[in-house]
Amino acid sequence: MSDLVEFAKRYAEAWSSHNPESVAAFFAENASLTVNGGPPTPALEVARGFMRDFPEMTVTFDKLDQREDRTAFQWTLTGTHAGTGNHVRISGYELWKINNEGLIAESKGHFDAADYERQLGKRGDG
DSSP, X not given: OHHHHXXXXXXXXXXXXXXXXXXXXXXXXXXXXEETTOOOBOHHHHHHHHHHHOTTOEEEEEEEEEETTEEEEEEEXXXXXXXXXXXXXXXXXXXXXXXXXXXXXXXXXXXXXXXXXXXXXXXXXX
């Protein structure tokens, strides 16, 4: 588990690096990331989208939990949305399936989409 904790810390740092390739490096070659039940998408594309929308975002690693054969990476994202100028703070988790090489083979991300949309729609310091 200590190896996974270090992996999770580095993964959060990659999301905060503003370099989508850094995030993609944590994923196996044909791995995908789904967000809130959406279609499986290459991690590089997901990272590019969030980094475009939140050019100064910070992702923090909150904790890890084992859930059957998956690892739940719990995180918090904070940043100012490029389109609305609104500050967003949202927490969520990714359910990882780690392969034999120690990379993410599959990740299913979840966060409160209604709260996220509400924060994007607010005016002021949010």
